[in-house]
Ligand SMILES: CC(C)(COP(=O)(O)OP(=O)(O)OC[C@H]1O[C@@H](n2cnc3c(N)ncnc32)[C@H](O)[C@@H]1OP(=O)(O)O)[C@@H](O)C(=O)NCCC(=O)NCCS
């Protein structure tokens with residue numbers, strides 16, 4: 001027998017009623033600091049916390065428990081699994097798939113069609129056991145963290161168990177299979193580190209920059225921020241100039 005549909009979150013129902021205009025039109029963005037706005041077709045399960053000012057568009061499904069911070073936008077037809085944590089001021093475009101064990105820090109942008117994964121060697125069954133494997137997290141469920149201010153381009157696929165540093169830029173269509181350093185610019189399948197981007201998103205250094213010790217001070221031609229390229233245990237790092 002198919003399980004009954006999850007109960008709607010009481011707060012979500014109230015706010016959804018506020019957000020709907022009764023004519024099937026999309027809700028306006030939630031006012032800053034006001035109650036979250038939820039499109040009437042969105043399914044927000046019990047134990048989902050939505051911060052003030054957050055807007056949830058049509059046919060989004062958020063499973064509980066999950067936490068979404070303040071002033072976020074969750075684009076239409078996006079799926080967010082239970083156990084996901086999303087910070088403040090996060091922008092998620094349409095048709096994004098965010099699985100369990102994903103944590104997204106503040107000011108992240110996730111473009112349309114991005115897919116996260118959390119299991120490296122998935123099977124529908126448990127070896128030697130009749131029927132389907134349990135769907136809940138197991139010791140094979142790997143945690144992914146998306147750092148503050150990062151952008152994930154349209155259609156990118158994020159492999160399981162990765163750490164994506166702050167202010168990274170992941171190109172459209174990338175298949176990300178390794179950790180990404182802070183400010184790292186990665187793209188391709190498999191995604192490779194091609195350089196570093198500024199807080200404003202523009203590239204400031206290419207990956208073949210040569211010896212980090214000899215790297216000159218870098219400067220963003222778009223916004224003027226200054227950086228140094230330094231080597232540490234994790235490889236090259238783009239750091240704000242002191
Ligand atoms: C990854 C990205 C930031 C690179 O920008 P850039 O550094 O200005 O790159 P360029 O256009 O100078 O291209 C540099 C090289 O990388 C290639 N390239 C650029 N983006 C690529 C991508 N996503 N995948 C594969 N190759 C890519 C280019 O073809 C070019 O190759 P070449 O040197 O052999 O000619 C950008 O292309 C991108 O994907 N942005 C995200 C767009 C997006 O998803 N927006 C969603 C919100 S609307």
Ligand SMILES: [Zn+2]
Nearest residue numbers: 198200220223
């Ligand atoms: Zn800049």
